[in-house]
Amino acid sequence: MISMRSKYAIKALSYMARTRDKESFLIAEVAAAENIPKKFLEAILLTLKSQGILTSRKGPGGGYWLARSPGAITLGSIIRAFEGDLAPVPCLSETSSGTCPECSDAATCATRLAMADVQKAVSSVIDTVTLADMIERSEFERQRLSQQLDFTI
Amino acid sequence: MISMRSKYAIKALSYMARTRDKESFLIAEVAAAENIPKKFLEAILLTLKSQGILTSRKGPGGGYWLARSPGAITLGSIIRAFEGDLAPVPCLSETSSGTCPECSDAATCATRLAMADVQKAVSSVIDTVTLADMIERSEFERQRLSQQLDFTI
DNA sequence: TAAAAATCTACAAGTTCTATAGAAAGCATC
């Protein structure tokens, strides 16, 4: 399960990516548009900024905007900003200790060997799909369903 | 991250699968052999029993044993016994509510569409590999490393 | 200087995870 943080982040970034005519976005605006608790979104956008996904400026006329194009922002970079490196076991994590306290031999650990495959499988999906891909797919799905609806009616 | 529960479960089951000469195993024995808190392991084995992975008998001469052969126990069935159905978002879960409270249209939700791919990628790994596969791979790795060590020395 | 907007610090309720303690129930053997 990814956290609400990650989901809110994806929604906020999708909103910004979809609304290309605007130069910058207020926290309050994004919060209202995507139905995200404003104070919670504050912290989320701050994290996204620290990860180089968003840029911001204070003061009147300020706000947040995408630091890169939607096609250059992977789903993985968003999720990892909040979930860490998504290691299924500590010994597969680069950021943390890197060892499982209960494990005597990581090199031959059956769990670790199998989980490494899981980690790779997840990465191969989330590091490939971009914000632009996700929006395009959602839009495609929306049109497909509305056409289906037309035929049904 | 999978929980300690899942890791302990895998260790306990691996121990039983590796030790084929024994008919049944005491909780205390498995706990000592794999360095798992005994009282914690109690609850874990109980869960594995409820999932049809273990069988047990009380009283003298009793204990736990594998309900199926190691080749017929998938890693997925073990992990799911403790982590639920591993849905990356609530709307992809079969067991729980099945809806994300913050989502207005699940059918076209960009997050859901992408996460469904993640879920499928994870499942394709963990539902394929069995306890027997894991043990074999670990053993293979152990021998490979010991050979490497021979050459080094 | 005043207003706008992001940023920082602190906190709080709820949930989950890891584990422990002690009692109860079922089984085999003497």
Add this chain to the structure above:
DNA sequence: GATGCTTTCTATAGAACTTGTAGATTTTTA
């Protein structure tokens, strides 16, 4: 049928994490 072995059940407790909220502070523009 008593005794001891072993699983099973119930209750609890601390720690960590998640999801928010509140209020003060800093930066920027006009």
